[in-house]
Amino acid sequence: MPHAPQDQIAPLLTPEGWDLLASLGPYKEETSFELNSALRKAGHSPELVSAVLTQSRLRTRAEAKFGGFARQMLFTQAGLEQATRFNVAARHAQRFAGANISHVADLGCGLAADSMALASMDINVTAVEMDETTAACATVNLIPFPNATVVHADATAVPLDGIDGVWLDPARRVTSTSGTKRIWDPEAFSPPLSFVESLAAAGKAVGVKMGPGMPHDSVPAGCEAQWVSVAGDVTEVALWFNAVRRPGIRRAALVLGAAGAAELTSPEDFGAGPAAPVGPVEGYLYEPDGAVIRAGLVADVALHLGGHLVDEHIAYICAPQLVDTPFARAYKILDVMPYNVKALKAWVKAEGIGVLDIKKRGTAVTPEELRKQLLPGGKAAAKKAGNKTATLVLTRIGEDRVAIVVEPV
Numbered sequence: 134m135p136h137a138p139q140d141q142i143a144p145l146l147t148p149e150g151w152d153l154l155a156s157l158g159p160y161k162e163e164t165s166f167e168l169n170s171a172l173r174k175a176g177h178s179p180e181l182v183s184a185v186l187t188q189s190r191l192r193t194r195a196e197a198k199f200g201g202f203a204r205q206m207l208f209t210q211a212g213l214e215q216a217t218r219f220n221v222a223a224r225h226a227q228r229f230a231g232a233n234i235s236h237v238a239d240l241g242c243g244l245a246a247d248s249m250a251l252a253s254m255d256i257n258v259t260a261v262e263m264d265e266t267t268a269a270c271a272t273v274n275l276i277p278f279p280n281a282t283v284v285h286a287d288a289t290a291v292p293l294d295g296i297d298g299v300w301l302d303p304a305r306r307v308t309s310t311s312g313t314k315r316i317w318d319p320e321a322f323s324p325p326l327s328f329v330e331s332l333a334a335a336g337k338a339v340g341v342k343m344g345p346g347m348p349h350d351s352v353p354a355g356c357e358a359q360w361v362s363v364a365g366d367v368t369e370v371a372l373w374f375n376a377v378r379r380p381g382i383r384r385a386a387l388v389l390g391a392a393g394a395a396e397l398t399s400p401e402d403f404g405a406g407p408a409a410p411v412g413p414v415e416g417y418l419y420e421p422d423g424a425v426i427r428a429g430l431v432a433d434v435a436l437h438l439g440g441h442l443v444d445e446h447i448a449y450i451c452a453p454q455l456v457d458t459p460f461a462r463a464y465k466i467l468d469v470m471p472y473n474v475k476a477l478k479a480w481v482k483a484e485g486i487g488v489l490d491i492k493k494r495g496t497a498v499t500p501e502e503l504r505k506q507l508l509p510g511g512k513a514a515a516k517k518a519g520n521k522t523a524t525l526v527l528t529r530i531g532e533d534r535v536a537i538v539v540e541p542v
Contacts, residue, residue, distance in 0.1 A: 142207065142266050144184040146273075153177060154185050160193040199246070205277075207270040212244040217302065217342065220389060221361055221368060222250035225300060225340060230254045232376040234298035234338050240288035241324065245271035245281075247300055252278035259296065261288050263323075289324045298338040298377070301329055305344050319343070319351050326353070333374035341372050345427055349403035359385040362424035370427065386424035388459050395459035397430050407432050412441035412451060414469045418526060418539055419450040419461035420492070434460045444530050447495040455542060464524065464539035472496070472527060472534035474506055481507045486523045493527040496534055503527075 144150045153172070165186060172182045191213055195203035198218045208216075217225070225247055229237055235257060239248045242260035244267065252258045258281040262268040268285040275281040284291060293299065303322035305315060319326035326341075330353055333339045345360060345367040352358045357373040373379070385398040399406055409432035419438060421431050431448045435441060438461070440452030455463060470476060481489065489508055491500035526537040 140180070141184045141187050142209070142269055144178075144181045145188060145207065146269065149177075150181055150185065153181065154188055157185065157189045160186070160189040162190075165190075202249070205274075206244070207273045208244060209267055209270060212267050212270065215302070215305070216244050217246045218363055218368065219246060219250065221363065222246045223253075224361075224387070225342075225371065226250035226254050226256065228340060228373065228377040229256055229298050229300070229338065232298075232338055234376065236296045237298040237300055238291065238293055238296045240291070240299060240301045241303060242271050242283070243267060243302060245274045245283070247302065248275055248281055249278065251300070252281040255280065256298075258282070259284060259291070261286055261291050263287050289328055293332075293337070296337075299332050299340075301339070301341040303329075303341065303343070315344075317344075317346075319347070326351070329372070336375060338376035339374040340377050342369050343372060345370050345423070349429065352403065357382050357385065358428070359387055360424040360427040361387045361389065362422050363389045365390070365422065367423035367427055384428045384430070386422065386428040386430050386460065388422050388424055390459060392459060397425060397428070397433060397460055399428075399430060399433060403429055406430075407436055409435035409450075410441040411443070411445050414443055414466060414530070414535070414537055415451055416440075416453040416466060417451065417455050417542070418443075418464045418466050418537060419452065419458070420464070420526075421448050421450065421461045422459075425460050430460075434458070443528065444495065447528055449494060449526070449528055463542040464526070465542055466537060466539055468538040470536045470538070472498075472536045474503070477503075477525075477536060478507055481523075484523065485521050487520045488522040490522070490524040491527065492524070495529040496527050498527050498534075500527075 145154055169182055169186060173179060188207065191208040192203050195208055195213055198216060199206065200219060202219060229251060237251050237256055237258055239258055239260045242248050242262045245260050248258045248260040260271055260275060260281060260283045262271055262285060265285060268283055272283045275283060303324055305322055329339060329341045347370050357378040358370055360370045361368050381400045382398045383400055383402055385396055387394065387396045421434055425431060425434055426448045435450045438450060438452040438456050438458060440450045443449045443451055450461065489504055491504055493500055524539050524541060526539055528535060
């Protein structure tokens with residue numbers, strides 16, 4: 134039977150537990166069994182050893198989100214999954230700092246990533262968390278910040294007198310004996326979206342992190358919706374109300390990548406805005422970033438590129454020239470063929486292709502299944518066929534299914 138989260142945290146909140154955890158280097162799966170045995174032989178209890186190794190593993194995994202901060206923090210598995218990446222949390226905090234908000238309530242603070250970012254900008258923070266174990270982790274994580282306080286309470290029941298800003302990251306999963314399950318209805322979140330709207334109606338500066346798949350018709354009127362992608366992965370849509378909403382912006386796509394940050398914005402409501410022309414598959418194919426697609430800004434990117442959509446319902450853009458853009462990935466078009474498995478199989482064989490990357494949009498084809506059909510016999514057969522790499526893009530143009538051979542730029 135798996136350990137309850139509190140069983141994995143409580144042993145660490147002792148001098149012995151904290152010192153032992155601090156003494157460990159980065160977690161390595163291949164040496165964990167030997168380390169477990171060595172720590173037990175040194176006289177540490179099985180419960181403490183289990184808790185320390187679990188936390189060491191979580192800290193190592195958390196470095197992707199928190200960088201060096203992770204080595205001094207405490208985590209739960211569920212909390213880490215939902216925690217905001219620190220570079221994104223810093224942008225949330227900048228909104229409140231830019232609006233001169235002096236005191237923010239972080240309602241449902243989780244492991245306190247956003248509270249840490251807010252407190253680091255000299256904003257007073259009241260971090261509220263209903264789960265006792267998670268609240269304990271948040272308390273440890275906020276130790277370096279005297280201007281942050283953790284309250285173990287229901288986020289909807291805490292008085293907000295004298296607090297001019299509110300940040301929320303509602304729980305979007307329910308936990309049962311079989312694990313965690315994602316919830317899609319904003320009114321089933323904890324706290325629900327209607328509670329967020331009531332805070333905004335009261336005039337407070339409000340920001341809330343929602344899942345990136347939030348339907349456009351669920352986005353409240355009177356807020357700015359900003360979708361965020363990190364290294365190509367869409368992580369959230371943040372809704373901003375009142376003082377933290379930027380004037381003249383209804384929706385935005387913020388792209389954070391190796392080259393820095395880039396943002397595309399629109400004052401238009403969802404479904405409004407420019408329409409892109411539709412044209413042939415030619416020149417260069419552009420695959421818009423997920424944040425651009427979620428924010429409904431594909432047509433804006435197409436017009437910026439001097440290009441057109443290949444189908445009005447599908448987020449692939451073609452343009453005659455190569456244009457450098459952070460909002461889409463570019464591919465040079467080499468060939469266009471009707472989608473036909475037999476013909477594609479002959480093409481793979483004739484070209485001596487051994488490695489095949491398959492992308493798709495607007496078609497029910499499963500890339501893994503198609504790859505097995507086009508490269509039968511697995512890796513050994515692929516090696517024999519050759520080491521030539523090819524990229525196929527499968528899509529639909531009207532009623533016709535096509536396979537586009539491309540080369541990543």
